[in-house]
Structures are given as structure tokens and as C-alpha cells.
Amino acid sequence: MTLNQEQLFEIKAFIEKKGFTYIDVQMEILDHIASLVEEKLNANPNLSFADAAAETYKSFGITGLHNTSNEIISSINKRYSRYFWKNFTSLFGFRYILISCFLVFAAYKMLAFIGKDDFYKFNIICMLVTTVGGLFAGFLIKDYKKYLSFKSGISFLSFLMSGLFFTNLLINKVPASITVFSLNAWQVAAAGSAVLFAVYFISAFKTAKTGLNESKSIIEKYKILYA
Incomplete structure (x- = not known):
């Protein structure tokens, strides 16, 4: 027997009373x-829906649903964590290692051209743009904050x-005069961290995009219940 929409609404109302925050967790x-x-x-075909639902609710016990919720939350968070690190490590794999080395070399040469002070200013500007962009994006996507898939997906962008x-910190702490194997130490450190940051950003962005798409899919799937 498949439950009808009215019966699903009754179960949904019961779940909402338990105080679960995220819609995708509620749906699970x-x-x-x-x-x-x-x-x-x-x-038991003679059993009414109300009795079947009551027996099911009772079977979870006092903390049963919260335990189930915690398992779902943990599963979603772990899934996005695995997805992020898979993306992150893949960019250092055999296919991309030469590209990564080239980018470090290019960044090193660029830093030699623009100098330490200008790169520091550029980094400050990036921090300001990131802050403003984050605030603006948060306003545009506020409706998706009800979904753990989205929150978990964008969590890596917060770093x-x-x-x-x-x-x-590297720019300030590493003296510009130090050289290692004839290479300027602060340029190597800054170039490496810049490329690492770029790889992190790409991985975090892809993870956030996946979280957004999954949230959209959930909205479409359950739009009847959450219209």
C-alpha cells in the first residue's frame, strides 16, 4: 500500500513538531x-493508517527520531566532505601535476615582477571582495539555508x-632577502600558497555547486509537500 498525500502531510506535521530544522533531513x-x-x-490490511502511524512513532522511543536525524545529518556531512577532498586531491593527481607546477612557476615569476608590497595589497583586496561577495551571496540564496545539503556543500567556502x-601571514613573516637554492623564499611560499588557495577555491566551489543542485532537486521532488 502506498500512502496518499494527506497521509504524508500528517507524517510531515508530526516530524515538524519534533523540531527538525532542515527540510532535506525532514524528508529523509x-x-x-x-x-x-x-x-x-x-x-495487516485491517490496520488503520492512524494506528499504523502511532505504532511506528512509538517504535522509535523517546530519542529514536533524534538518533535517526543525527545519523542522516552525519551521513550528509560526510558525503560532502568526501566529495570535497576527492576534488581537492584530484587536482594534484597525475593529470594535473604538471599544470600545478607550471602555475607555481608562473606565480613565482609574477611575484618577482609585482613585488611584495603590491601582492600584499592585492591579497587585502581579495579578502575584501571575498567578504562582500559572501554577504551578497548569502542574501541571494537565503531560501536554500533550510537545506542541510546546501549548508554542507557551501561550508568549505567559509574557509x-x-x-x-x-x-x-607568509608574506609578512618570510623575509624577502632569504633565498633557497637561488630561489627567493617568500616568492616560493607565496606562489605555493596562492596555487593551493586556487585549488581549494575550485574544489570548494564545485562542492557548493553540487550542494545547491541537490537542494534544487529536493525542492522539485517535494514541492507538493512544501509548496
């Missing part, structure tokens, strides 16, 4: 409960400022 719980209710109704700060 709803799917789980609905499947259990359907199993009970199929096993971009830390990357820029780390690059600034």
Missing part, C-alpha cells in the same frame, strides 16, 4: 517513517578567508 525521516507505516499496512589570511 518522512521517507523512513512512510516506508515503515506502509509495511505495517501491507502486513576561503582563512586561506587568504594564511597567504598574508
Whole structure:
């Protein structure tokens, strides 16, 4: 037996009363409960929906649903973490290692041309742009904050400022006069951190995009319940 829309609404209302914040987590719980209710109704056709639902709710116990919620949240967070690190490490794989080395070399030469002070100013500008861009983007996508998939997907973007700060720290701490194997130490450090930051940004952006697309898919899938 498949539950109808009205019955799904009743389960949804029950879940919302439990205080679960994220819509996609609610939907995972709803799917789980609905499947259990359907199993009970199929096993006993004489059982009413209300009784089947009540038995299912009772079977979770006092903290059962919250345990289920925590498992779902952990699963979603781990999935996006794996996706991010897969993207990040892939950019240092055999296919991209030569490109990465070339970018470090190009950044090193560029730093020699523009100088330490100008690069520091450029980094400060990047920090300001990142801050303003983050605030603006947060305003545009506020409706997606109800979805854990989206929140987990964009979580890595929040560390971009830390990357820029780390690059600034290298610029300030490494003296411009030190050389290693005839290479300027601060240029090597700054070039390496700049390329690392770029790789991180690409990986974080791809992860955020995946989270956004998955949230859109969830919205489309459950638009009847959350219209």
C-alpha cells in the first residue's frame, strides 16, 4: 500500500513538531517513517493508517527520531566532505601535476615582477571582495539555508578567508632577502600558497555547486509537500 498525500502531510506535521530544522533531513525521516507505516499496512490490511502511524512513532522511543536525524545529518556531512577532498586531491593527481607546477612557476615569476608590497595589497583586496561577495551571496540564496545539503556543500567556502589570511601571514613573516637554492623564499611560499588557495577555491566551489543542485532537486521532488 502506498500512502496518499494527506497521509504524508500528517507524517510531515508530526516530524515538524519534533523540531527538525532542515527540510532535506525532514524528508529523509518522512521517507523512513512512510516506508515503515506502509509495511505495517501491507502486513495487516485491517490496520488503520492512524494506528499504523502511532505504532511506528512509538517504535522509535523517546530519542529514536533524534538518533535517526543525527545519523542522516552525519551521513550528509560526510558525503560532502568526501566529495570535497576527492576534488581537492584530484587536482594534484597525475593529470594535473604538471599544470600545478607550471602555475607555481608562473606565480613565482609574477611575484618577482609585482613585488611584495603590491601582492600584499592585492591579497587585502581579495579578502575584501571575498567578504562582500559572501554577504551578497548569502542574501541571494537565503531560501536554500533550510537545506542541510546546501549548508554542507557551501561550508568549505567559509574557509576561503582563512586561506587568504594564511597567504598574508607568509608574506609578512618570510623575509624577502632569504633565498633557497637561488630561489627567493617568500616568492616560493607565496606562489605555493596562492596555487593551493586556487585549488581549494575550485574544489570548494564545485562542492557548493553540487550542494545547491541537490537542494534544487529536493525542492522539485517535494514541492507538493512544501509548496
